[in-house]
Amino acid sequence: MTASSGCNAMRAETYRLRMWLTAISMSLLSAIALVADSCGLLSGFRTRLHDSLSPGRLLLVSLGNVGDAADGSVERAEGQNARQNISDETANDGIELQYQQSEMQRRQLLLENARLRNQLRQQAMLQQVDDLVTTNSAGFDTGGTNSSLHRFLVTPARVISSRGLADSLRDLIVDAGKVAGVTRSELIVDGSGWLLDKGTDYQVSAGDRVLAGAVVVGRVAQTARWVSLVQPVTDPEFSARVQLMRTSSQGQFFGAEGILTGSQGPSDSGVDADSECEIHGIPYTEAVSVGDDVVSADINGTNGPRLYFGRVSRAEFLQGGQWSIRVRPAVASLQLDDVGIVRLDLNLPAPGSGEEAKP
Amino acid sequence: MKAGLMIALLLWMTLCVELAWPDRLPSGCLMIPLAVAAACWLRNSLGVVLFSFILLLSWIARPVGLPLAAIVSPIIIAAFLLRTGHSGREGSRVSVAASGLLQLPLLVVLVSVLHQAAIHASGFQGPAVSDAASVVGHQFIELIQALVQDPGRFANNTLAVLLIAVPFSVVLNILLVLSDELGLRRNLQAGRDIYGF
Numbered sequence: 001m002t003a004s005s006g007c008n009a010m011r012a013e014t015y016r017l018r019m020w021l022t023a024i025s026m027s028l029l030s031a032i033a034l035v036a037d038s039c040g041l042l043s044g045f046r047t048r049l050h051d052s053l054s055p056g057r058l059l060l061v062s063l064g065n066v067g068d069a070a071d072g073s074v075e076r077a078e079g080q081n082a083r084q085n086i087s088d089e090t091a092n093d094g095i096e097l098q099y100q101q102s103e104m105q106r107r108q109l110l111l112e113n114a115r116l117r118n119q120l121r122q123q124a125m126l127q128q129v130d131d132l133v134t135t136n137s138a139g140f141d142t143g144g145t146n147s148s149l150h151r152f153l154v155t156p157a158r159v160i161s162s163r164g165l166a167d168s169l170r171d172l173i174v175d176a177g178k179v180a181g182v183t184r185s186e187l188i189v190d191g192s193g194w195l196l197d198k199g200t201d202y203q204v205s206a207g208d209r210v211l212a213g214a215v216v217v218g219r220v221a222q223t224a225r226w227v228s229l230v231q232p233v234t235d236p237e238f239s240a241r242v243q244l245m246r247t248s249s250q251g252q253f254f255g256a257e258g259i260l261t262g263s264q265g266p267s268d269s270g271v272d273a274d275s276e277c278e279i280h281g282i283p284y285t286e287a288v289s290v291g292d293d294v295v296s297a298d299i300n301g302t303n304g305p306r307l308y309f310g311r312v313s314r315a316e317f318l319q320g321g322q323w324s325i326r327v328r329p330a331v332a333s334l335q336l337d338d339v340g341i342v343r344l345d346l347n348l349p350a351p352g353s354g355e356e357a358k359p
Numbered sequence: 360m361k362a363g364l365m366i367a368l369l370l371w372m373t374l375c376v377e378l379a380w381p382d383r384l385p386s387g388c389l390m391i392p393l394a395v396a397a398a399c400w401l402r403n404s405l406g407v408v409l410f411s412f413i414l415l416l417s418w419i420a421r422p423v424g425l426p427l428a429a430i431v432s433p434i435i436i437a438a439f440l441l442r443t444g445h446s447g448r449e450g451s452r453v454s455v456a457a458s459g460l461l462q463l464p465l466l467v468v469l470v471s472v473l474h475q476a477a478i479h480a481s482g483f484q485g486p487a488v489s490d491a492a493s494v495v496g497h498q499f500i501e502l503i504q505a506l507v508q509d510p511g512r513f514a515n516n517t518l519a520v521l522l523i524a525v526p527f528s529v530v531l532n533i534l535l536v537l538s539d540e541l542g543l544r545r546n547l548q549a550g551r552d553i554y555g556f
Binding site for chain 2: 015016018019020021022023024026027029030031033034037042045046049050053056057058060061064160
């Protein structure tokens, strides 16, 4: 009897010790994970974790969509009353949406104006050249088609995890991965607008809804099977070729080109240091002013639609003969739910379409 | 071991559910009650490991603020499990059953408050710091500042979670008590052997 109670007491002591050891070990593991995350060591693991969770998550979302469709008939019957209630609640959201749409439209118009002005200038130059040089161009076949060798596709994706608010954006995980054809270094744009590589040259007439100048969110840093990790524009390792767009009394002009990089370090002003970018490589001979818009010069080295980065918030001379330019990224003011991944695709003619090169 | 695997699968699925509808389900509203119930069901170190691990994975998947729940809760759970092992011997059967029905919801409330406090602090904008150690220390200060400066939003967010988590935990607790009464919990029986009640 005594031996049995002694054995029980020892087992209880072992049980108690094991419980405490486990609890403290797990607490320490969580603390280590916190420090590792602060050092940026968990990014790869986070991508793999989301990737492994994605099949179940996608299955549930698809089941939810089926359920929504089944309930659709009932919802439509009650729609009138519901709409009345919702309209009051969404009034404020509507104003915010209108503001965002008008801001987007403004950017599109700025880009279009600058493009037309450039076109006008080029036309004038070509006209001068034509006047000076008399060349018979009948032997040149320009093709006469508007087809381009490449085209840009936008893969829609949803943001499934972010580090928090857009102002302190550090990492972003979207639900598009290798299965959707996403590869590293592709640009991520705000999904509220679509991106088209067609303009007036492609029979797009006035009144057609042509959206361009989507806000750049970042770039794909890692891809897994189902998800991708996004490196935001404010990341110090982010870089892209950009061009300034100036607004003068005569209209909008494309200005100097430079390299935009992220900058999360504390700035001298100390205001919104987490959400600023820098532009390097613009010589002091170029005109730069606060308020200039920043748009992409190219997309991964290829000419394409202009994308919007943000606005110059500070511009100072450096001793080395360059500008020190700080940019407030437009993504900082956006609530990111849906995004688009801009992909370059070859626009090869289909076999037998008659567009193959002839010997 | 089989029970542990089943519970791990269940917790994994719960994490999938919360990630599938992040806009409809507040963070932790299903996972916390289920993780606490899993720890109470197993009543051993494996239960504490599963509980802590799913909270940690949830934080890694959605790293908002500090993993406060993952750091503090394992110790709370361990203390609770060891304490209930001893206190279960005293009192009438009715009072023991009544206190048993309250234990799980109370634990869920405690863990949910910790979880929401960390999320609430993440929205608070403090001065920028670059050093990793400073960041971690600074986040603790931000946590306290955020709770002091905007308690209303914290209360609303916590209430939103508890509105789902508490009823869910009550249902789970009833299931736990029923399974205990019906003799489906072998681990509790092992605990009784250990503590002699």
